[in-house]
Amino acid sequence: MNNQGRTAGLPTLEDVARQAGVSTATVSRCLNNPGQVTETTRARVMEAVEKLRYTPNFGARALAARRTNTYGAVIPTMENAIFARGVQAFQDALASIDSTLLVASSNYEASVEESQIRNLVARGADGLLLIGADRDPAIYDFLAERGIPVVLAWAIGNQPGVSFVGFDNEAASRKLAEKALSLGHRRIAYISAQSTHNDRARARVDGVRAAMKAAGLDPRSLRLVETHYSIKRGKAAFHVLMETGERPSLVMCGNDVLAVGAVMAAREMGIDVPGDVSITGFDDIEIATVVSPPITTVHVPHRKMGNLAAQALLRQTLEGRPPETICLETEIAERASLGPAG
């Protein structure tokens, strides 16, 4: 009582072969290596394919060919646009060579990510795109044992055996902090994404601390709030920061979504940005320009990163090349939310 609906029986290669009066091997060739087949027989086969509306069974094909032309990506979230653009570029690059991308999201949970990875592998992913490097080493072993090429994006690290296509989160964050410090800010707070299993988040905080230290400030004086990733949480964190303890003149945020929350909270609280307090973001996603004032942030070349990640992965998968590391440049997108310290 479990296989209703699927009873129809799709046409198979054999049906096509029979219809066209050739062998299954020939039909297979028509579909995969048209060059090896006479023009006339191919025409006949294609006609049969059309007539029967034949679609190859993917599972069977993967089983026999031991290759799926499918790649997998596990991203922390689909709910906001941080990864959307990069993944889209990644997908476009794959589509241009007739490969497919399967996308899964982990909701920033390590255990979910792990099961998504296993799932993609079981589905025969020829290669994987993952975000950041911070995960259980056993996962890398698992992937290496199976010979599945991996590219890690949005960060740079030193995990052996995998490619990196990302940028230096710490340096970028530091540069932004330096700029803020040069504007006279001394009382600094930071709203970070959850930092466990998130090397990007940690590196961004580290960058700020490094800048503070270099400017002669005590890095321990950085007021740090760690929270989940949403506008609502950004608002809440900003409230906490402004209502308890000494008011910061600068609130840096680990990403634009949190920064948008902060800016909105400021408006609701009647706090002027950047007059009373400056706010910065990270990522440069569209929403950062929609809110007012628009948010000064770190521009990350998402599309480029996605595209290069695909290239790197394909070099490994298709050409058997060794892993490589590509570090992209980021730049500060100067907008109105960062001003001189009151």
Place this chain on the structure above:
Amino acid sequence: MNNQGRTAGLPTLEDVARQAGVSTATVSRCLNNPGQVTETTRARVMEAVEKLRYTPNFGARALAARRTNTYGAVIPTMENAIFARGVQAFQDALASIDSTLLVASSNYEASVEESQIRNLVARGADGLLLIGADRDPAIYDFLAERGIPVVLAWAIGNQPGVSFVGFDNEAASRKLAEKALSLGHRRIAYISAQSTHNDRARARVDGVRAAMKAAGLDPRSLRLVETHYSIKRGKAAFHVLMETGERPSLVMCGNDVLAVGAVMAAREMGIDVPGDVSITGFDDIEIATVVSPPITTVHVPHRKMGNLAAQALLRQTLEGRPPETICLETEIAERASLGPAG
């Protein structure tokens, strides 16, 4: 020279069977129907599974079981949040019964959507979630022939053989237009998403026209601009509307993304919203509340819709129930971008 990387040879059921000293059948049972196996042998098998880090090959399983526990969704775009929340809810519902969702996006192109559908079918999708009903009838035939259950969301229609879980786009749009008309607006413009192959977009325009007619206005006086789906295009369309012809007092938008673009353009042009011109959106996604003024829009119960769509699809797939139609209520989210006509 094509199967590098994949040479390692994953462990198979047979490897596990050998390791545990049982037959492949028993291993398979342990994994799928643990009840049919002795506690002790199961323990031994599971140990072997752990030791070998065995993961079942999905293709082989699908081939043999003729069932994948995988569902597919093709949405027009991932780049903005319109579908994100609904699809997330859909996915959550599937995950709760250990099924997987494969998501593909069509970029609002009919031909891309069709190939994505074929792709998902080839991958053995047990059922499909699609947006709207407006597509080549041949696609419905294709799906029906294969006995693949389908649920159409974000709209209500009368395609036989498929489920609908959506809302009445025309009525919702009409209600919003009526509200605007009651505020005295008479010079009305509309920025629509591309309407070909998009029944939702067309219905929303129709709703406005119906409201105009009911209010004694000539529906043909509606100034209509059709454009792609992005903030940038929304801005451009708003520019056109304000700089040519008679200035509208109300600009309604087919969705919130376009409305955000319109609001931003107004700010750039020094046009006060809603003092000089009112703007409305549709969908009620987060970005509508981020921009200032926040946008008056039609609230769509995305999560609920996604969840109910999953339930409906599973009823068809798992229980063999006939297709059904579920029409959800929408409501107007009143915010600041809509005000009385100047």
Place this chain on the structure above:
DNA sequence: TTGTAAGCGTTATCAC
């Protein structure tokens, strides 16, 4: 150029 046939890794139907 085309056909034959041996897998690919599972599940499921039988016996035992």
Place this chain on the structure above:
DNA sequence: GTGATAACGCTTACAA
């Protein structure tokens, strides 16, 4: 409760 074994639909040597 467990083990053979025949599918499942396709690719790919190897032959013809």
